[in-house]
Amino acid sequence: MGKKIAIIGGGNLGASIADGLIQSEFSRPVELSITRRNLASLSRFAEIGSMVHSDNKKAVRESEVVILAVKPYNYVDIIKELKPILNPKKHIVVSVITGVWIEQLQNAIGKPVPVIRAMPNTAIAIQQSMTCLAHAGTTPSQLNYIQQLFDVLGKTTMIDEKLMDAATVLGACGTAYAMRYIRANIQGGIEIGFDAKTASLIAAQTVKGAAELLLEKGSHPEQEIDKVTTPKGCTIAGLNEMEHQGFSSSLIRGLVASYNKILKD
């Protein structure tokens, strides 16, 4: 039997986590409690045996792992509600709430409950997330368990919590940057002759293949570029023109702008 897991806030991210845990068989549906106030969108979980309701206290009382997946402005009220129920000897709290630090959560809880902070991205919906994890007060076995949980939803890495804003930019905003890169490829592809559907397929699968090359072979991007760039060929002509137009520089500057925006807010 796996641990009982409460997902507090079954919205986009909370429901994606539940989907992934069930599809990967990390959890059986009956081991999951999923809460939100408007339950209509969670009926598919209730149909397969998960507990679906709006009673956060009941969900936490019946679980060992508590995943907080509510919006940042909701967390204070939710913790206030759960505080009397949370038990340091029983519960592990996992927060995916952007911008809320472990210390803030621990102070709000007011008890030494182990807390893990996770920063996944939207590809968690298809179990292809990159999830950065930071922790405080957890035992190695608790940490191992939570890492295994997110491993079934994609790939994970442990980071120092002070890098969590950087992880938000590179790992979560990164999905949007990649989408814009792919969209530009589609626009270019249409201009040189493809219909939109074919251009989308070629652009998306090419980017997926390029990423898989790096992940599977552990090579550096420039090594893979060397394999495609024939001297005096079309690839290097295109790449150099992109660089003259500020390609790498604009990406780096965009990334840093996102990071500075987080720091400013």
Ligand SMILES: NC(=O)c1ccc[n+]([C@@H]2O[C@H](COP(=O)([O-])OP(=O)(O)OC[C@H]3O[C@@H](n4cnc5c(N)ncnc54)[C@H](OP(=O)(O)O)[C@@H]3O)[C@@H](O)[C@H]2O)c1
């Ligand atoms: N989406 C992402 O890819 C992503 C990535 C990294 C981090 N995050 C973070 O994850 C958190 C959730 O994001 P999201 O996109 O999933 O937002 P979301 O779709 O709005 O989900 C939040 C859910 O919380 C529920 N909720 C609000 N008050 C509640 C309460 N008192 N009790 C129980 N449930 C309650 C809401 O449903 P009701 O209104 O029906 O109660 C809603 O379904 C945010 O903090 C976000 O910053 C998201």
